[in-house]
Amino acid sequence: MKVDVSSIKYHLGAMKLVDEKIEIDDLSITGRVVEFPEPIHLELQVTNSGDEYLVTGRVHAMPIVECNRCLEKFKYPLNIEFMETISKKALDSDNLIDLDDSITEHLILEMPIKIICDENCKGLCPRCGQNLNLKECGCDRQVIDPRLIKLKDFFNNKD
Template identity: 30%
Template sequence: MNIKLTELDHRKGEPLSFQVTLDAVDLKNRHHEIRSLTPVEVEGDAVKLGNLYYVKGDMKADIDFICARCLNPFTQHASIPFSETFALADDPVLEDDEDSDIHPLEGDQIELDTLLQEDFLLAMPTFPLCEEDCKGLCPTCGVNRNDSPCTCSNERIDPRLAGLADLFKDNK
C-alpha cells in the first residue's frame, strides 16, 4: 500500500483513512512460530502535520501457535497497534537526531507494506504460551501438568554438591 504525499498535502491536516490486507502466507513464512493465520486486516489514518507525516492504526488477525511449554495448539486473536512517523529525506529534523524513529522519505509516496509487516512480526511472541501460567510438560514422565498433577521429583542437584546432601542426611 502506498500513500501519495501530494494527497496528504492537499488535505491540510485532515486525516486520510485507509484499509489494506497483508499477505498471510508471506508473514507465516517469515516467522517460524506461526503455524497459520488469517489475512491481517489493517485500518489506519495518515496525516501531515507541519513537516512530518504520521501514520497510525491497528492490525488484526487470528494466529495459530503451538505452546512452547505444553506443546498444545492454540489460537490467539492479535490486535496490534502501529504508529510511524516520516519526514522528507532533506528535512533538518532527520539530521539533528540520528537515533530518531522518523523514517526518511525518498520519492513522493509512503510505502507501508514493508513497515507494517515488520511491525506485525516484531509483535509476535518468540515463545508463544497458551496461557501466561502454563505449567508445561513434566521433564521426567512427560505428562501435561495443566491437565493432571505429576508426582515426579524433578529436583536437580549439582553433582559437584551431591556429597553435601549426604552430609545433611546423617544429621537427621
C-alpha cells in the same frame, strides 16, 4: 502494503483512512515461527503533516503461536497500537508509501517473548515429554535439591 497518498499529498493536514485486510507471510521471531493463517486487519489514518506522513491507528492480527511450556499451538490475538512517521524525502514514489516493514516491526515488537497457552498450563513432563495438560504420565518428577544429593551420597556410602 502500499498506500496511495496522491489524494492528500498537496494538502497539509489532509487525511486518508485505510481499512484493509492483508495477507502476510509467517514471521520468525526470536527463533520461533509465528504463523499468520488469517489476514491481518489494518485500521489506519494517514495524515499529510508537512515533511512527512503520519500513520496512526490499529492493527489486529490472529497469529498461531507455540506455548513456551507445553509446545501446543494456539491462536494469540494481537491488537497493536500503530504509529509511524514516514519522511517524504525517503519515498521512492510521490504517490505511494510502503508500510510493510513497519507493520512487520510492530508485530515483532508486540509479540511477547514468553507466551503460554494458559496461566495454569502444566507444561511437559521433563522425564518423558508428555503434555501434562492432556494426561498425567505417572513419572516421578520429584526434583532433588543438589545440596541434598551430596548428603544422600554420604549416607549411601555409609551403608
